[in-house]
Amino acid sequence: MTDTQAHREQVHERVLSWYAAHGRDLPWRRPEATPWGIYVSEIMAQQTPIARILGPWLTWLKRWPNPAALAADPPAEAIRAWDRLGYPRRALNLHAAATAMVRDHDGEVPADLDQLRALPGVGEYTAAAVGSFAFGIPAPVVDTNVRRVLARIALGEAQAAPSLTKAERDLAAAWMPADPDDANRWNVASMELGALVCTARTPGCGVCPVADLCVWRVAGSPAYDGPRRPHQGYAGTDREVRGAIMAIVREADAAVPAAAFTDVAAADRIERAVAGLVADGLLRLSEQGYDLPR
DNA sequence: CAAACGTGGAT
DNA sequence: TATCCAAGTTT
Numbered sequence: 001m002t003d004t005q006a007h008r009e010q011v012h013e014r015v016l017s018w019y020a021a022h023g024r025d026l027p028w029r030r031p032e033a034t035p036w037g038i039y040v041s042e043i044m045a046q047q048t049p050i051a052r053i054l055g056p057w058l059t060w061l062k063r064w065p066n067p068a069a070l071a072a073d074p075p076a077e078a079i080r081a082w083d084r085l086g087y088p089r090r091a092l093n094l095h096a097a098a099t100a101m102v103r104d105h106d107g108e109v110p111a112d113l114d115q116l117r118a119l120p121g122v123g124e125y126t127a128a129a130v131g132s133f134a135f136g137i138p139a140p141v142v143d144t145n146v147r148r149v150l151a152r153i154a155l156g157e158a159q160a161a162p163s164l165t166k167a168e169r170d171l172a173a174a175w176m177p178a179d180p181d182d183a184n185r186w187n188v189a190s191m192e193l194g195a196l197v198c199t200a201r202t203p204g205c206g207v208c209p210v211a212d213l214c215v216w217r218v219a220g221s222p223a224y225d226g227p228r229r230p231h232q233g234y235a236g237t238d239r240e241v242r243g244a245i246m247a248i249v250r251e252a253d254a255a256v257p258a259a260a261f262t263d264v265a266a267a268d269r270i271e272r273a274v275a276g277l278v279a280d281g282l283l284r285l286s287e288q289g290y291d292l293p294r
Numbered sequence: 295c296a297a298a299c300g301t302g303g304a305t
Numbered sequence: 306t307a308t309c310c311a312a313g314t315t316t
Contacts, residue, residue, distance in 0.1 A: 045312040052302075052311085086300035093314090123314045143312045163295085164313095191312065200310065201305070231308075234300075243300050280299095 002215050003154050011153060011210050012177050012186055018209035019189035022196065026050070027057065028133075029188070035109035035134035037061050042126045042133075043094050048086060050195070056085055067098040068107045076292035079282065080250050088246055088282055092293070093121030111135040129187075138183035140172040145194025146187075150175060152198060156215035158224035159200065241265045241273040246282065255288035 027033065028041035040060055044053040060081060064070035070078065075095045082091035097119040101107055109130065110116055116127040124142075131137035147160035150171055160168065177183045197204045205211045205221070212218070234240055244264040249256060261270045274290070277283035284293045 042312065047299090047311060047313055048301080049303075049311045084301060086302085087313090089299075089314090121314065125313060129312065141312085144310090145312065195312080229309090230296085232298090232310095233308095237298085239299055239301095246300090276298095 008175055011213050014209040015189045015193055016185055019192055023192050036066050038134040039109050039130050042129050043090050043121055067101040070098040071102045074294040076294050079292050089280055090121055096120045132184050132187045136184055138180040140176055141187040142172045143191055145191045149190050149194045149198045152216035153214045156219050162227055162229040238273050241269050242277055245273055249290055255286050255291035257289040
């Protein structure tokens with residue numbers, strides 16, 4: 001009974017109606033949301049909890065309602081507006097992508113998977129997500145939520161492997177409903193199920209619409225026995241130093257001298273972090289010191 | 295392919 | 306307090 005075509009269709013039905021009743025009313029999901037708004041939401045959501053991007057998204061879209069508006073401002077403004085969302089290269093990428101949209105796509109978000117994928121900061125996931133949510137292209141959207149949902153429902157495993165495998169891509173593709181509209185709804189609905197019910201830490205199997213169809217659940221929710229995801233530390237890393245330096249430069253009114261960073265860490269670590277930030281284009285060295293790119 | 299890349303809330 | 310985890314991408 002498990003993982004047959006009939007099983008999948010039953011799961012589709014239940015998850016789609018669950019989403020219709022319980023999906024969140026996020027601003028980029030509303031009918032009036034533009035491809036640009038959806039694009040910005042996807043970049044902001046990379047490795048970042050949805051709750052944390054809500055405010056910044058509203059601010060961002062009000063200030064830069066379309067790609068041309070953002071492209072008209074210097075990258076420094078995008079980096080400042082990004083504030084503490086993390087991975088500030090995403091702000092730089094967003095600005096560069098807006099510039100590319102103006103230059104190559106008539107100021108619009110391209111409605112094509114390959115053209116999306118060619119934009120800076122857009123990988124396999126984001127291209128599929130923007131394609132599906134903004135343009136109705138029924139590409140499999142395989143994010144961390146979908147991976148976990150499929151691992152449990154279809155494979156009977158508590159969690160997905162540490163990194164996306166070809167087997168998982170194939171599985172996600174096989175699970176796509178044949179009808180394009182259903183496929184696009186399945187993308188957002190299965191992601192939402194993973195975000196709200198089929199969560200990593202304490203899954204809400206008691207309220208899950210497909211608990212009785214879940215291979216993992218039916219097997220008694222066995223513990224994960226595969227390889228663990230490598231632990232990503234932060235304290236003592238260059239990332240920590242880079243973050244502290246960027247915070248100082250963001251909040252300064254003018255270029256700051258290197259001396260402004262001395263309290264952040266040991267001199268050699270500061271030197272390495274600054275060099276990296278300059279190489280990444282997040283920092284610029286002028287006569288007066290370091291500032292954001294213009 | 296492994297490792298780098300920010301930040302903060304939850305357990 | 307320590308670790309985990311969050312709509313990934315790039316090199």
